[in-house]
Amino acid sequence: MSEEQELGITESKEHSPGEWYTEVVQKAELADYAPMGGFIVTRPRGYAVWERLREHLDGWFKNTGVQNAYFPLFIPESYLEKEKDVVEGFDPEVAWVTHGGHDELEERLAVRPTSESIIAPFLAQWTRSHRDLPLRVNQWCSVVRWEATETKPFFRTKEFLWQEGHTAHRDEDDAVEETMTRLDQYERLYKEVLAMPPMKGRKPEHDKFPGAHTTTTIETLMPDGKSVQAATSHYLGTSFAEAFDIKYIDEGENERTAHTTSWGISWRAMGALIMTHSDDQGLVLPPTLAPKQVVVVPIWQEDTRDEVLEYAADIAAELDEAGIRAHLDDRDHRNPGFKYNDWELKGVPLRIEIGPNEVEDGEVTFSHRPDGQSVTKSSTDIVDTTREQLDEVFAKLYASAEETLEGEIREAESREEILGTIGQYGGYVKCGWCGDEDCEEPIKDAIAAEIVMVPLDRDEEPVHDECAICGEIAEETAYFAKSY
Amino acid sequence: MSEEQELGITESKEHSPGEWYTEVVQKAELADYAPMGGFIVTRPRGYAVWERLREHLDGWFKNTGVQNAYFPLFIPESYLEKEKDVVEGFDPEVAWVTHGGHDELEERLAVRPTSESIIAPFLAQWTRSHRDLPLRVNQWCSVVRWEATETKPFFRTKEFLWQEGHTAHRDEDDAVEETMTRLDQYERLYKEVLAMPPMKGRKPEHDKFPGAHTTTTIETLMPDGKSVQAATSHYLGTSFAEAFDIKYIDEGENERTAHTTSWGISWRAMGALIMTHSDDQGLVLPPTLAPKQVVVVPIWQEDTRDEVLEYAADIAAELDEAGIRAHLDDRDHRNPGFKYNDWELKGVPLRIEIGPNEVEDGEVTFSHRPDGQSVTKSSTDIVDTTREQLDEVFAKLYASAEETLEGEIREAESREEILGTIGQYGGYVKCGWCGDEDCEEPIKDAIAAEIVMVPLDRDEEPVHDECAICGEIAEETAYFAKSY
Numbered sequence: 001m002s003e004e005q006e007l008g009i010t011e012s013k014e015h016s017p018g019e020w021y022t023e024v025v026q027k028a029e030l031a032d033y034a035p036m037g038g039f040i041v042t043r044p045r046g047y048a049v050w051e052r053l054r055e056h057l058d059g060w061f062k063n064t065g066v067q068n069a070y071f072p073l074f075i076p077e078s079y080l081e082k083e084k085d086v087v088e089g090f091d092p093e094v095a096w097v098t099h100g101g102h103d104e105l106e107e108r109l110a111v112r113p114t115s116e117s118i119i120a121p122f123l124a125q126w127t128r129s130h131r132d133l134p135l136r137v138n139q140w141c142s143v144v145r146w147e148a149t150e151t152k153p154f155f156r157t158k159e160f161l162w163q164e165g166h167t168a169h170r171d172e173d174d175a176v177e178e179t180m181t182r183l184d185q186y187e188r189l190y191k192e193v194l195a196m197p198p199m200k201g202r203k204p205e206h207d208k209f210p211g212a213h214t215t216t217t218i219e220t221l222m223p224d225g226k227s228v229q230a231a232t233s234h235y236l237g238t239s240f241a242e243a244f245d246i247k248y249i250d251e252g253e254n255e256r257t258a259h260t261t262s263w264g265i266s267w268r269a270m271g272a273l274i275m276t277h278s279d280d281q282g283l284v285l286p287p288t289l290a291p292k293q294v295v296v297v298p299i300w301q302e303d304t305r306d307e308v309l310e311y312a313a314d315i316a317a318e319l320d321e322a323g324i325r326a327h328l329d330d331r332d333h334r335n336p337g338f339k340y341n342d343w344e345l346k347g348v349p350l351r352i353e354i355g356p357n358e359v360e361d362g363e364v365t366f367s368h369r370p371d372g373q374s375v376t377k378s379s380t381d382i383v384d385t386t387r388e389q390l391d392e393v394f395a396k397l398y399a400s401a402e403e404t405l406e407g408e409i410r411e412a413e414s415r416e417e418i419l420g421t422i423g424q425y426g427g428y429v430k431c432g433w434c435g436d437e438d439c440e441e442p443i444k445d446a447i448a449a450e451i452v453m454v455p456l457d458r459d460e461e462p463v464h465d466e467c468a469i470c471g472e473i474a475e476e477t478a479y480f481a482k483s484y
Numbered sequence: 485m486s487e488e489q490e491l492g493i494t495e496s497k498e499h500s501p502g503e504w505y506t507e508v509v510q511k512a513e514l515a516d517y518a519p520m521g522g523f524i525v526t527r528p529r530g531y532a533v534w535e536r537l538r539e540h541l542d543g544w545f546k547n548t549g550v551q552n553a554y555f556p557l558f559i560p561e562s563y564l565e566k567e568k569d570v571v572e573g574f575d576p577e578v579a580w581v582t583h584g585g586h587d588e589l590e591e592r593l594a595v596r597p598t599s600e601s602i603i604a605p606f607l608a609q610w611t612r613s614h615r616d617l618p619l620r621v622n623q624w625c626s627v628v629r630w631e632a633t634e635t636k637p638f639f640r641t642k643e644f645l646w647q648e649g650h651t652a653h654r655d656e657d658d659a660v661e662e663t664m665t666r667l668d669q670y671e672r673l674y675k676e677v678l679a680m681p682p683m684k685g686r687k688p689e690h691d692k693f694p695g696a697h698t699t700t701t702i703e704t705l706m707p708d709g710k711s712v713q714a715a716t717s718h719y720l721g722t723s724f725a726e727a728f729d730i731k732y733i734d735e736g737e738n739e740r741t742a743h744t745t746s747w748g749i750s751w752r753a754m755g756a757l758i759m760t761h762s763d764d765q766g767l768v769l770p771p772t773l774a775p776k777q778v779v780v781v782p783i784w785q786e787d788t789r790d791e792v793l794e795y796a797a798d799i800a801a802e803l804d805e806a807g808i809r810a811h812l813d814d815r816d817h818r819n820p821g822f823k824y825n826d827w828e829l830k831g832v833p834l835r836i837e838i839g840p841n842e843v844e845d846g847e848v849t850f851s852h853r854p855d856g857q858s859v860t861k862s863s864t865d866i867v868d869t870t871r872e873q874l875d876e877v878f879a880k881l882y883a884s885a886e887e888t889l890e891g892e893i894r895e896a897e898s899r900e901e902i903l904g905t906i907g908q909y910g911g912y913v914k915c916g917w918c919g920d921e922d923c924e925e926p927i928k929d930a931i932a933a934e935i936v937m938v939p940l941d942r943d944e945e946p947v948h949d950e951c952a953i954c955g956e957i958a959e960e961t962a963y964f965a966k967s968y
Contacts, residue, residue, distance in 0.1 A: 034555075034602070041554070041606055042555075043553055044551035044552065044553050046553075047553045047554050050554075067528035068528065069531045070525070070531050070534075070626075071518075071525050072520065073626055076519060091585075092585045094585060095581050095593075096581065096583040097579050097581050098582045099580040100630035101576045101578060101579075101632075109520065111557070122525055125516070137528060142554075142557055144557065146584035158584075159558070
């Protein structure tokens with residue numbers, strides 16, 4: 001096997017998506033497996049993508065009244081127990097610290113699986129008057145959930161990076177609006193940064209966040225027909241406010257209970273990103289998130305080396321100065337073919353090829369990572385031209401992901417039809433649903449598909465009058481899909 | 485007690501520095517105590533300072549070849565045991581995870597007290613050839629050390645935020661140079677961002693980081709005469725490289741062992757910052773780190789309200805647009821005196837007062853937080869004028885901290901002189917030292933002062949020929965001080 005082949009992707013996205021995914025993550029140097037099962041090491045290339053994603057979202061949060069803070073990594077067991085749904089929901093998944101140094105602790109400490117139970121008491125402490133509301137804090141941190149299922153980097157790991165926002169409001173309207181603001185920002189992130197078309201919906205009652213009144217969700221469809229829960233926001237009603245005593249004095253001097261929310265997105269977004277755009281040559285990233293947006297590859301013979309290299313270096317420097325993240329690959333011990341493969345594997349969205357012809361004609365040749373399309377352009381206005389090419393690459397990625405989603409929402413009117421449609425095509429199947437969790441069971445048991453969402457609007461008429469499973473009156477529309 | 489007094493600082497920096505410090509931290513809304521002893525909650529105002537500090541340093545790191553990454557929160561006990569000095573140094577302070585969900589783990593997991601033992605095996609995995617070196621990774625995260633001593637927000641907490649850099653190099657020279665590069669960047673941070681004059685030195689052999697060949701340190705002097713270890717870098721020699729097998733093939737095809745370093749700064753830097761500049765009115769921050777750099781306070785009577793407010797709002801908007809972090813305090817239910825006290829307490833470096841006179845004359849009145857000095861200037865070129873005023877505030881803070889340090893390095897030639905000088909004046913006492921830890925003991929026992937550093941240069945002649953404690957030949961100069 002040649003060096004090129006060893007370095008490249010050997011698995012097929014179409015035929016063995018699981019193995020292919022893991023190979024892309026490792027060979028593109030995004031992450032490695034840690035020695036403890038269920039944990040990964042996020043390598044610089046992977047972390048740089050997360051940093052950029054964070055920068056975008058963090059800016060939007062700050063522009064809409066959110067402040068970052070940092071709360072302890074540990075939560076005393078007694079605090080976790082104060083909200084009964086939380087303890088029931090997370091207890092089986094908690095990592096427990098029992099010893100500090102050589103001593104056993106008097107009370108076990110949970111490594112945060114989510115921070116409502118340690119943040120709510122402080123929202124209570126900081127809330128006195130209606131003037132203190134809304135109160136919004138957010139933290140970028142890691143959480144630990146001891147799930148037994150198989151590790152899939154970024155999709156399913158015992159420790160994962162995320163952001164968790166926690167807010168307190170005067171009333172239901174204000175709190176619900178908050179959950180919509182954040183859901184819209186997550187939607188925008190998928191559309192404008194990750195180049196993925198998101199769907200917005202609500203989780204069915206039986207699949208809400210523990211302690212939540214309503215859980216709203218962003219779902220994205222993967223090329224293999226499975227859905228990913230890609231971000232969520234929760235209207236928590238007064239359940240945490242009551243458990244932790246978040247009260248305020250209103251304009252009329254009356255004491256009232258606040259309404260709270262929480263919302264989060266994890267590095268699963270990166271998993272969905274990698275899965276959506278990448279291919280059998282390796283990683284594909286949109287220019288918005290790529291650590292390097294452009295690689296400049298000079299192609300020389302012995303006698304043209306100096307002039308080609310100088311021209312290429314000037315182009316790279318000009319792009320760099322304009323804020324385009326460009327890299328000049330001037331390695332002497334590698335040939336252009338090796339370099340092409342290497343940067344395709346690592347997901348650089350745009351390649352600029354420069355040989356003696358380009359130098360002579362004052363041109364450059366662009367090659368688009370997603371489809372290999374290439375075009376030769378004048379090097380005058382190289383910055384603007386490169387920006388246009390990057391925009392084209394982004395548009396291609398979005399269009400391709402949109403095409404995957406289109407036509408993947410089908411209807412069904414019976415249990416058999418649900419099973420058959422998802423079995424054959426994957427994607428989403430929408431149908432009338434009575435609202436009873438029991439009607440999800442036979443679908444789950446047969447093909448591991450579940451109700452990933454229902455429409456955002458509670459008053460929306462169901463797609464059919466009858467529940468596709470039991471035949472009773474349909475209360476809403478269920479979207480069934482297999483999911484990650 | 486009036487509301488103003490309750491809100492303000494009641495303790496004295498001079499007479500009860502410990503209580504004063506805690507009061508400033510809490511009343512300026514930087515941090516609160518968490519329910520578990522030893523932990524704090526970093527509030528938005530405090531976290532914003534940390535974020536800015538991080539931004540500065542992170543930019544410098546990235547410009548000098550450092551890449552961010554993220555390694556697991558947990559380290560298997562067997563990994564911690566691979567480097568014997570590390571396990572001895574940290575074992576008494578480790579928080580242990582023993583249970584995941586309802587099951588006891590087969591191997592205990594340490595919550596990272598520092599990450600050499602989980603990062604080194606990956607430096608080994610990623611290092612093949614001399615071309616892979618130097619290899620530099622850094623992470624911004626929290627670490628846990630189960631110290632039994634009393635909690636002091638930012639100075640001493642069981643969990644703290646920090647950055648830890650880890651690098652691998654071809655040889656000693658390259659690795660030692662790395663530790664100096666990072667020490668210089670920490671020095672720059674103190675000088676240019678925190679407005680504090682740092683001292684650079686080396687830790688004595690008996691106080692090095694576990695497993696290190698050399699620990700270099702930044703020390704800063706607090707107003708109460710105590711020294712703070714404000715950042716450190718460690719040349720680790722080949723101890724971790726040997727324990728974790730970090731090897732590379734050199735140009736001559738020989739296998740060689742890498743040399744590694746690590747370096748870090750924690751939120752203790754924020755503690756030192758607060759302690760250094762703040763006063764009995766509350767928090768004082770340099771403009772470089774202040775979440776709000778300028779507060780604009782309009783002063784109106786009933787009949788001048790609209791014109792004063794409009795003028796003030798225009799000024800605030802103009803500053804904001806120019807990238808100066810300005811806040812207009814237009815609260816109707818608070819008088820100017822309350823607002824002055826409030827923003828002085830919270831550490832806004834510069835106040836702009838605007839009354840009817842200022843409006844009429846097209847002027848503004850600046851007031852400097854550190855010393856209350858005020859000056860009236862034309863509002864033409866308000867952006868440039870404000871920048872000048874902010875620079876003046878920064879310069880005042882630095883000058884004042886420098887004055888504290890000056891004259892606080894004294895010499896001593898005997899044990900009695902060391903004890904007497906530190907007892908009377910605090911600060912640093914430098915003296916000849918034989919290099920034996922035993923000679924530090926009597927000073928430690930008597931007044932809790934220790935050798936906080938020795939000169940960076942190992943070949944520097946000692947300040948005196950004889951050890952001030954035992955009278956034997958002095959090998960180097962010891963700097964004794966009480967420390968945080």
